[in-house]
Amino acid sequence: MSAGVVLAAIGVVVALLTMTRSSNIASTAGGAAAPRGASSRPSAPGTTSTAASTTVPATTVPGTTVPAATAVPGATASPVPTPQQALNAIVTTLGPTYAVSPIAGQDKSMFVAIDHPAAQAGGGSTIVVDIYQYVGARWLPQASVPLGADGSTGLLLPARQDTTPITVVAVTGSAEPDYAVTTASASSLITTIVSDQTGKWQAVPFDAPTGTVTGVPDATLQQSTITATFNSCTPTCATGASRRVTFTYQGGVFVPLAG
Numbered sequence: 549m550s551a552g553v554v555l556a557a558i559g560v561v562v563a564l565l566t567m568t569r570s571s572n573i574a575s576t577a578g579g580a581a582a583p584r585g586a587s588s589r590p591s592a593p594g595t596t597s598t599a600a601s602t603t604v605p606a607t608t609v610p611g612t613t614v615p616a617a618t619a620v621p622g623a624t625a626s627p628v629p630t631p632q633q634a635l636n637a638i639v640t641t642l643g644p645t646y647a648v649s650p651i652a653g654q655d656k657s658m659f660v661a662i663d664h665p666a667a668q669a670g671g672g673s674t675i676v677v678d679i680y681q682y683v684g685a686r687w688l689p690q691a692s693v694p695l696g697a698d699g700s701t702g703l704l705l706p707a708r709q710d711t712t713p714i715t716v717v718a719v720t721g722s723a724e725p726d727y728a729v730t731t732a733s734a735s736s737l738i739t740t741i742v743s744d745q746t747g748k749w750q751a752v753p754f755d756a757p758t759g760t761v762t763g764v765p766d767a768t769l770q771q772s773t774i775t776a777t778f779n780s781c782t783p784t785c786a787t788g789a790s791r792r793v794t795f796t797y798q799g800g801v802f803v804p805l806a807g
Contacts (some may be wrong), residue, residue: 559587588683596739597625599757612697612773628685629685631651631658631682631687632651634682634685634687635648635660635680635687636688637764638662638664638680638687639640642662642664642766643664643665645664645665646663646664647662647663647664647713647714647729648661648662648714649661649662649713649714649715649727650715650716651682652716652725653724653725655690657681657697657724658682659680659681659682659683659690659724659725660679660680660682660687660715661677661678661679661680661712661727661729662677662678662680662714663675663676663677663678663731663740664676664678665693666694674694674695675694675695675729675731676692676694676695677692677693677694677714677727677729677742677751678691678692678693679691679727679742679744679749683752690749691748691749692742693742693749693750694751694753695729695731695751695762695763703769709795713730714727714729714730715727715728715730717741717769718772719741719743719769719772719773719774719797720741720743720745720752720797721745721772721797722743722744722745723744724743724744725764726741726742726743726745726757727741727742727743728740728741728769729741729742729756733763733765735765735785736765736766736777737766737767738763738765738766739763739764739767739769739774739776740752740762740763740766741774741802745797745800746800751763752797752801752802753800753801753802754776754777754795754802755800755801755802755803755804756776756793756804757778757791757793757804758778764776764778764795765777765778765779772793772796772797773795773796773805774794774795774796774802775792775793775794775795776792776793776795777791777792778791778792778793779789779791
């Protein structure tokens with residue numbers, strides 16, 4: 549074999565090897581092998597492969613406040629009663645004998661008093677004054693004050709709506725209204741003052757000539773004083789002398805003015 553033929557054959561082999569190597573390099577540069585476990589499906593040109601999003605259901609955490617339900621269009625809310633309408637609803641539950649004061653105050657300081665007879669544990673009955681305060685469109689009971697009988701004024705008879713009113717007064721200096729409650733004894737009208745001046749609703753005692761009483765007979769109120777008429781009942785109540793005494797409030801008690 550001539551030297552020319554040998555050289556030509558060597559050239560062909562070298563050319564084939566060069567072509568094969570170039571093809572392998574191009575294949576490697578065109579795309580790396582997919583990692584184990586990953587999808588080998590190619591992505592479409594110009595798109596980005598993302599994981600599908602998932603939605604976690606919302607849960608209510610204990611102690612949190614659930615938003616109020618949306619009002620239904622066209623629905624009509626129940627009308628809020630006025631203070632007087634709410635008071636009328638209470639009055640309808642009372643018996644035939646009672647008295648109601650005017651509503652005193654405004655906004656969050658509205659009060660009313662109702663007196664009515666109530667049975668006593670030992671028998672008989674007494675007058676009870678119920679105090680209410682208007683809160684959140686309702687009259688809420690604050691106290692129930694009994695007006696017991698005492699020897700100096702006679703038995704306090706049940707109040708009548710038309711003749712024994714409860715009036716709003718201001719004789720103790722209390723931030724809340726005072727109430728002058730008029731009831732009937734055997735021989736006269738009796739006035740009792742119910743007040744919250746001491747921090748507790750109660751019938752304010754009087755330091756009367758006949759002793760400590762919760763009601764005074766035939767009384768008149770003028771500004772911050774109360775004047776009552778007492779009968780000495782000597783020798784009898786029918787023939788006894790009358791005495792007028794004016795009281796003023798001091799330290800939880802109505803005391804006589806000097807002179």
